[in-house]
Amino acid sequence: MAVAHAANDYRLGAQAVADGVYVFSGRNEHFTRDNGGNIVNTGFIVGTDAVIVIDTGPSLQYGEQQRKAIAAITRVPVRQVYVTHQHPDHYLGDAAYADASIAALPATISAIQTQGNALADNLYRLVGGWMAGTQSQSPTSTATPGVVEIGGRKLRLIGTAGHTAGDLMVYDEASRTLFAGDLVFHDRAPTTPNADLLQWLNALDQIRQIDFKVLVPGHGAVVRDASAIEQTRDYLQWLSTSLHTAAEQGRDMVEVMNQPLPERFQKLAVHDEEYRRSVSHLYPAIELTTLPRR
Numbered sequence: 001m002a003v004a005h006a007a008n009d010y011r012l013g014a015q016a017v018a019d020g021v022y023v024f025s026g027r028n029e030h031f032t033r034d035n036g037g038n039i040v041n042t043g044f045i046v047g048t049d050a051v052i053v054i055d056t057g058p059s060l061q062y063g064e065q066q067r068k069a070i071a072a073i074t075r076v077p078v079r080q081v082y083v084t085h086q087h088p089d090h091y092l093g094d095a096a097y098a099d100a101s102i103a104a105l106p107a108t109i110s111a112i113q114t115q116g117n118a119l120a121d122n123l124y125r126l127v128g129g130w131m132a133g134t135q136s137q138s139p140t141s142t143a144t145p146g147v148v149e150i151g152g153r154k155l156r157l158i159g160t161a162g163h164t165a166g167d168l169m170v171y172d173e174a175s176r177t178l179f180a181g182d183l184v185f186h187d188r189a190p191t192t193p194n195a196d197l198l199q200w201l202n203a204l205d206q207i208r209q210i211d212f213k214v215l216v217p218g219h220g221a222v223v224r225d226a227s228a229i230e231q232t233r234d235y236l237q238w239l240s241t242s243l244h245t246a247a248e249q250g251r252d253m254v255e256v257m258n259q260p261l262p263e264r265f266q267k268l269a270v271h272d273e274e275y276r277r278s279v280s281h282l283y284p285a286i287e288l289t290t291l292p293r294r
C-alpha cells in the first residue's frame with residue numbers, strides 16, 4: 001500500500017542531543033515548495049510527566065508531524081510549548097498543540113497579533129500546499145523570564161531581544177542545553193527583518209556567559225562550543241560596521257547591495273540573498289542617522 005501523506009511529509013526525525021533533549025533539524029535553505037518551510041530547528045525536552053516543546057515549525061502540518069514524532073519517542077504528553085520569537089517558521093505549528101499551554105514573551109505575542117496573518121500569507125506564497133489549514137494564532141500565555149520547573153525539569157527562561165523585539169531562550173539545567181532561538185545562526189547567514197543589531201550583539205555577549213554544554217541554534221547544526229555564537233557575532237559586527245561606513249561615504253543602496261562579502265562569509269548558506277535583504281531592511285535607517293563625510 002502507498003504511504004499516506006507522502007506529498008507533504010516533512011520526514012521529521014528527532015535527534016537526541018542530551019539526556020531527554022531532542023532536536024528536529026531543518027535545512028539551511030530559503031523557504032521553497034520543496035522543503036515546505038522546514039528550514040528551522042525545533043526541539044523538545046522530556047520530563048517525568050510533561051514534555052516541553054520549543055518552537056512548532058512553519059505550518060500546522062509540521063506541528064502535527066512534530067507531535068507524532070515526539071509520541072514515537074515518549075508516551076509523556078506535551079504540556080508546555082515555548083515560542084522563541086515571532087517569525088512564522090518558528091510558531092505556525094502551534095495549532096497542533098491546542099491542549100497545551102503555549103507561551104511567549106509579551107513582545108512576541110503582540111507582534112504575532114499584529115503581523116502574524118501577513119507573515120503566514122507570505123509563507124503560503126513561498127511554500128504553497130504545505131501550509132494547508134495553517135493559521136497564525138496568538139500564544140495562550142506569557143513567558144516570564146526566570147526558573148520554572150515542569151515535569152521535574154528545571155528550565156531557565158531567558159528573555160532578550162535583538163533578532164526581534166522579543167527573543168526567548170530556554171536553558172535546561174540538567175543537561176545544560178541552551179535553545180538559543182534565532183539569536184544564534186550556524187553556517188547560515190542571519191536574517192534581520194526585525195533586528196536591532198546593537199541589541200543583538202549585546203544578547204550574544206549575554207549568551208557567551210551561559211554555562212552550556214549543547215547549544216541549539218535557530219538555524220544550522222547543533223554545537224557544543226561557542227563557534228556558532230562567534231560566527232553570528234562576527235557577521236553582525238561586520239554588517240553593522242560596513243553599513244555605517246557605506247553611509248558615511250554616501251554610497252547608495254544598490255551599490256552597497258552589490259559589494260562582495262568577505263570570503264569567510266561566503267561559505268554561509270544563503271548569504272547572498274540574506275545580505276541583500278539585510279541591506280534593504282537596515283540601510284535606509286542607517287543612512288538617515290549618518291552624516292555623509294563628503
Ligand SMILES: [Zn+2]
Nearest residue numbers: 085087163182
Ligand atoms: Zn527568526
